[in-house]
Amino acid sequence: MCSIIGYSGKKDAAPILVRSLEKMEYRGYDSVGLAIKNDSLINVKKDIGKVSEVKHSLNLDKMPGKIGIGHTRWATHGEVSKKNAHPHYSNSGNIAIAHNGIIENFQQLKNELELDGFKFESDTDTEVLVNLIQKNFDETANIKETISKTISKLQGHYTFVVIFEDGTLAAARFHEPLIIGVEKNSYYISSDVLGFIEKTDDAIYIDNENFVIINDHNLDIFDFKGNSIKPNITKVSKEFADVYKGDYAHFTLKEISEQPKTVLQAGNDTQIKEISEMISKAQDLYITGSGTSYNAARISKFLFSNFAKVKIEPIISSELPFSPDSIEENSTLMTISQSGESADVLDAVRIAKESNSKILSIINHPNSSLSQESDLVINLNCGPEIGVAATKSFTSQLVILYKITNKMCNECMNLDLDKASQSISTILKDDSKIKKLANDFKEISDIYVLGRGIHFPIAKEAALKLKELTYIHAEAIPAGELKHGPLALMDSNVYVIIINPNDSTYQDTLNSANEIKTRGAKIIGVSNQNNEVYDFWIEIPVIDETLYPLIEIVPIQLLAYYAALAKNTDPDYPRNLAKSVTVE
Numbered sequence: 001m002c003s004i005i006g007y008s009g010k011k012d013a014a015p016i017l018v019r020s021l022e023k024m025e026y027r028g029y030d031s032v033g034l035a036i037k038n039d040s041l042i043n044v045k046k047d048i049g050k051v052s053e054v055k056h057s058l059n060l061d062k063m064p065g066k067i068g069i070g071h072t073r074w075a076t077h078g079e080v081s082k083k084n085a086h087p088h089y090s091n092s093g094n095i096a097i098a099h100n101g102i103i104e105n106f107q108q109l110k111n112e113l114e115l116d117g118f119k120f121e122s123d124t125d126t127e128v129l130v131n132l133i134q135k136n137f138d139e140t141a142n143i144k145e146t147i148s149k150t151i152s153k154l155q156g157h158y159t160f161v162v163i164f165e166d167g168t169l170a171a172a173r174f175h176e177p178l179i180i181g182v183e184k185n186s187y188y189i190s191s192d193v194l195g196f197i198e199k200t201d202d203a204i205y206i207d208n209e210n211f212v213i214i215n216d217h218n219l220d221i222f223d224f225k226g227n228s229i230k231p232n233i234t235k236v237s238k239e240f241a242d243v244y245k246g247d248y249a250h251f252t253l254k255e256i257s258e259q260p261k262t263v264l265q266a267g268n269d270t271q272i273k274e275i276s277e278m279i280s281k282a283q284d285l286y287i288t289g290s291g292t293s294y295n296a297a298r299i300s301k302f303l304f305s306n307f308a309k310v311k312i313e314p315i316i317s318s319e320l321p322f323s324p325d326s327i328e329e330n331s332t333l334m335t336i337s338q339s340g341e342s343a344d345v346l347d348a349v350r351i352a353k354e355s356n357s358k359i360l361s362i363i364n365h366p367n368s369s370l371s372q373e374s375d376l377v378i379n380l381n382c383g384p385e386i387g388v389a390a391t392k393s394f395t396s397q398l399v400i401l402y403k404i405t406n407k408m409c410n411e412c413m414n415l416d417l418d419k420a421s422q423s424i425s426t427i428l429k430d431d432s433k434i435k436k437l438a439n440d441f442k443e444i445s446d447i448y449v450l451g452r453g454i455h456f457p458i459a460k461e462a463a464l465k466l467k468e469l470t471y472i473h474a475e476a477i478p479a480g481e482l483k484h485g486p487l488a489l490m491d492s493n494v495y496v497i498i499i500n501p502n503d504s505t506y507q508d509t510l511n512s513a514n515e516i517k518t519r520g521a522k523i524i525g526v527s528n529q530n531n532e533v534y535d536f537w538i539e540i541p542v543i544d545e546t547l548y549p550l551i552e553i554v555p556i557q558l559l560a561y562y563a564a565l566a567k568n569t570d571p572d573y574p575r576n577l578a579k580s581v582t583v584e
């Protein structure tokens with residue numbers, strides 16, 4: 001969701017900023033813009049559309065100047081339009097801003113500024129913010145004081161970067177990511193390491209409630225109280241520099257294909273031991289996440305209770321503030337998040353902390369906001385995931401949950417992850433049948449995915465992948481619930497995917513498949529064993545039955561990907577979706 005980038009250095013800023021915005025496209029956006037200082041003027045160009053489109057239509061990358069800011073916007077306040085796109089000028093035209101997040105008290109600030117004579121052209125909270133900055137700058141003529149005074153008035157979650165007419169860049173972070181890339185004589189201010197990783201792997205992760213001022217190649221960091229903070233330069237991990245599609249047509253396919261490797265990299269033994277001990281001691285244990293990460297969270301309930309006899313309550317993050325299972329005092333909240341930046345998850349953590357809970361997190365981005373809020377973090381180590389639809393992060397999340405369970409039950413599981421990795425390779429190797437089947441999805445409007453027990457969260461994840469990538473209505477149904485309603489929907493226009501490996505759920509789920517078949521629906525069986533009820537059989541290798549959930553999602557990721565191609569949708573950037581949803 002929204003990306004900000006700033007550059008201050010000796011090179012032309014515009015091509016650098018455009019390239020950075022292209023690298024961060026995966027976060028999701030609807031409009032693009034740059035503000036560049038040239039001589040004593042700040043020039044702004046912006047429009048709705050893809051970075052490549054706006055680059056060509058407005059010659060974005062040809063704007064002159066060595067200092068500038070850029071933004072891709074994902075509409076929150078106000079429609080998708082040129083006037084609402086960032087950067088926004090202040091009334092004087094001497095200051096411009098790009099902003100992520102939401103200023104909750106923008107209306108009140110706007111009213112106050114209007115009384116002072118400020119005028120507004122857009123519907124955004126951002127334009128209010130830049131004019132508040134202008135007002136404070138007019139009063140103080142000092143950039144540090146201006147930023148301090150401004151942030152003291154703001155409510156909400158935000159990161160912003162401002163360019164002043166003397167070429168100073170200032171940026172502040174409040175619950176939205178902000179990272180500085182450091183190169184000789186140049187600084188990059190970014191929402192994401194991908195914004196500068198092609199240029200430098202030296203980075204300063206700005207702490208929450210800090211702001212930075214960059215002027216004449218000097219960088220100063222302050223906390224919100226105005227105290228000076230020493231910059232701490234770290235190296236961005238190598239894996240996060242690996243952001244190229246290589247020979248793959250799409251990031252999504254690349255990421256699906258990396259799973260034989262990534263399932264072997266998830267978590268390390270020390271982290272697993274530590275978290276298992278903390279969970280075993282926990283009084284009340286909850287687990288939360290959004291989207292795919294929540295589907296992984298649901299799997300923990302089956303694993304923990306079946307093998308480790310540990311009770312855990314999954315609560316979807318966006319529902320946690322309204323959940324009747326409110327977090328008890330001194331509980332333990334596990335969180336799962338690929339990005340570590342999902343606003344709903346961070347809000348759930350805030351609530352849990354109010355009741356003095358410990359926070360144990362499973363995260364892919366090691367320096368994310370969530371890791372800073374956590375007592376203990378386990379890394380997915382699966383490298384950057386660019387495709388909006390989560391794939392490899394899901395299987396890595398499952399591996400960590402398996403490993404924790406196995407540790408808690410004193411290695412009671414037959415956890416042969418090498419075998420799981422080989423099985424995923426086998427599925428990936430022969431995808432010709434899946435490709436062929438995906439072609440049929442061009443015409444259909446409804447798919448149902450059935451699973452029982454531990455396979456139901458996998459059915460949910462399968463339906464989510466199909467929705468995200470193909471825009472087909474896809475719904476997961478617990479197989480046993482068919483006759484309580486969904487059977488009414490079954491006819492010859494419908495496709496039903498049955499997640500049905502040969503384990504304790506097998507026969508019951510097969511019976512459900514037969515009930516559907518008699519209503520004329522087409523049945524796709526995902527199983528290690530064929531059956532005449534299946535119109536299409538997607539074969540998965542035989543493996544210890546505890547590991548089927550880990551491998552059975554892979555063919556459906558492929559099916560969703562190829563169906564997206566057949567339907568001519570963009571699998572990497574599905575419409576209306578953002579990779580990292582940083583607003584509630």
Ligand code: G6P
Pocket residue numbers: 290291292293336337338339340341342345388389390577578579580581
């Ligand atoms: C968004 C993405 C989903 C993702 C969810 C949770 O909705 O589109 O693909 O599963 O956020 O993201 P997280 O980074 O917290 O795992």
